Amino acid sequence: MAKIETPRPIRGTQDIFGAEAEAFAHVVETFERVRKLYRFRRVEMPVFEKTEVFSRSIGETTDVVSKEMYSFEDRGGESLTLRPEFTAGIARAYLTDGWQQYAPLKVATHGPLFRYERPQKGRYRQFHQIDAEIIGAAEPQADVELLVMADQLLKELGIGANDPGAVTLNLNTLGDSDSREAWRSALVAYFRDVKASLSEDSQERLEKNPLRILDSKDERDKVFVADAPQIDQFLSGEAQDFFGAVTSGLDAAGVAWSRNPALVRGLDYYRHTAFEFITDRLGAQGTVLGGGRYDGLMESLGGAATPAVGWAAGIERLAMLVGEWPIEAALAILPESETLEERALAVAAELRHAGIPCWTAFRQNPKKRNAKARADGALAALYVKAPDAQGREFSVSSVSGTDAESKLIRRVMDILGGRVGGRFPE
RNA sequence: GCGAUUGUAGCUCAGUUGGUUAGAGCGCCGGUUUGUGGUACCGGAGGUCGGGGGUUCGAGACCCCUCAAUCGCCCCA
Known part of the structure; x- marks a missing residue:
């Protein structure tokens, strides 16, 4: 008799629904369209890998590896990890699947990633990214193409279209590994002199990740x-x-683009170009799309030195910038009595086969169906009636009065022709 | 891991300095009315006031603990 307690969702996971889910899908569909324009090949990657794929490539000492990974042992005692990013897995596949033969290889993918972090605005433990990589190209033209694609994607999503300040491309270079090391040493020397005046966090960073002091939010x-x-x-x-x-x-x-000499990357494998498209519209989570060149990564996975560059973008964050996205408008199919239920079913099937999105209901109560259809955003209504002597069995009714509605009604009239009678617009 | 804020109906929220039987709108269910079309009206179901403990004659309101959500720090997309 004990009441069953409904299990709660896992912290940091999301159940995406309605206009938000439509916006999410819209981001993914736009990405798919744009990546084809640039001839990036679609790849599907496993959601989990051997832990070492990430620990070796991302860097043992990084927070991502040391405390943010979802790692577990499988039944064979092997340590596996839910992917915290795409790049490492793609790099592994490049080495294990013989993708070198396609170099320079342009690939794109999207899907869920996992990081054990405190959730906040635009940040989740299971989050979703779109991702694009060019592997095996040392040329700066590869960086350029990737950035031009990212820029087009954001434009096609309408981000910043009426609001030029909404996103800006911040660009920096970290140099080759010698440059990066020399810079790092100079930074350590510089900050060490003033260590006592730095924030506690940055005193810590001085040892672990001195580059990160550059984008500290602390006034000190x-x-x-x-x-x-x-x-x-x-x-x-x-x-x-x-x-x-x-x-x-x-x-x-x-x-x-704008030069941002303080822009650095958190992960060890980055060299040369580093970039982020940054917005000020998402609270503290400003980075909408980020990436860079990772010429050192393949070697850390035991492969031959292979230059590569890539980016990833949070789908949730892009969806938030896109705003609410409406579900595709539909024609409501409304039988006027219960006996016309199956005729309604038949005409809905006919119209759907012709590519017309149709709204239908399951319950009787024809009176309330109309109101429900409108509440669900139906563009126009098709009433299913008993056929008259002329064989007319439908009537079309305006709901929204929009251009989209007139277009939809015209298509419906083309299909149903003389079977439509009664009153309808025009 | 740390900090701030917030937890009242399925959803969005009221609930006065602690005082009878905890409310509204929307949604849901049923009914009446209307009858070429976003109706109106009537009724109904639905609440361990996040959970536990305490103060009090009396707690949804006050105190402590706990859980959760949101936002921020760290880190990062």
Whole structure:
């Protein structure tokens, strides 16, 4: 007799429904369309991998690996991990599946990722990303193409269309590994001198991840960040040329960008180009799409040195920027009595086969169906009646009075023709 | 891991300095009316006031603990 307690959802998971789910789907559909324009090949990747795929590539000491992974032992005692990102798994597949033969290889995918973090606005433990990677191309043109694609995607989603400040592309270079190391040492030396004045977090970062001090939100740090050594002083000629080719390529393609010398990457494998499309519309979670070049990653997985570059974007965050997205409008099929139930079924099937989205109900009560159809956003209504002497058995009724409705009604009239009688617009 | 805020009906929320039987709108169910079409009206179901403990003659209101959600820090998309 004990009452059964309904299990609660897992913290940080989401049940996405209604206009939000439509917006989510719209983001994915737009991504699919755009990636085909750029001829990125679709790949499907496993949701879990051996733990070492991530620990080796992302870096043992990073927070992502040390405390944010969903890891578990399978029945054979092997340590497996739900993917916290796409890149490492794709890199693994490139090495284990012989994808080298396709290099330079452009791939795209999307799906759920998992990170054991505190949920907040636009951040979840199971979250979803779209992802694009170019593997086996050392050329700056690869970086450019990826960024041009990202820019087009955001534009096609209408993000920033009426609101130019909504997203901006922040761009930086981390240099090659020598440049990056020299810069890092200089930063450590610089910040060590003022260590006592830094925030507690940044004193910690000085040891673990000094680059991250640069984007600290703490005022105590910001005063020193302003005068901190910049990567430009440490860039090799080659690294400078590379970055120059990326920026001039973006200019040529008409992609607006702004240099952000404080932009760094949290993960160990990044080199050269680093970028983020940043918005100020999502509270503290400003990064909508981010990525960079990861020339060092393949070696950390035991493969031959292979240059690569890629980005990923949070679908939830993009969906929030897109706003509510309506479900496709439909024609409500409304039988006028219970005896016409099956005729309604038949005409709905006929119209759907012809590509007309139809709204139907399961319950009787024909009186309330009309109101329900309208509440569900039906564009127009088709009443199913007993056929008259001329064989007319339907009447069409205006609901929304919109252009979309007239278009829909015209298509319906083309299909049903003389079977429609009674009153209808025009 | 840390901090702030918030938990009252399926949803959005009222609920006065603690005081009878905890309310509204929407939704849901039933009915009457209307009858070429977003009706109106009537009725009904639905609440361990997140959970536990305490203070009090009396707690949805006050105190403690706990759980959860939201937002922020760390980190990161």
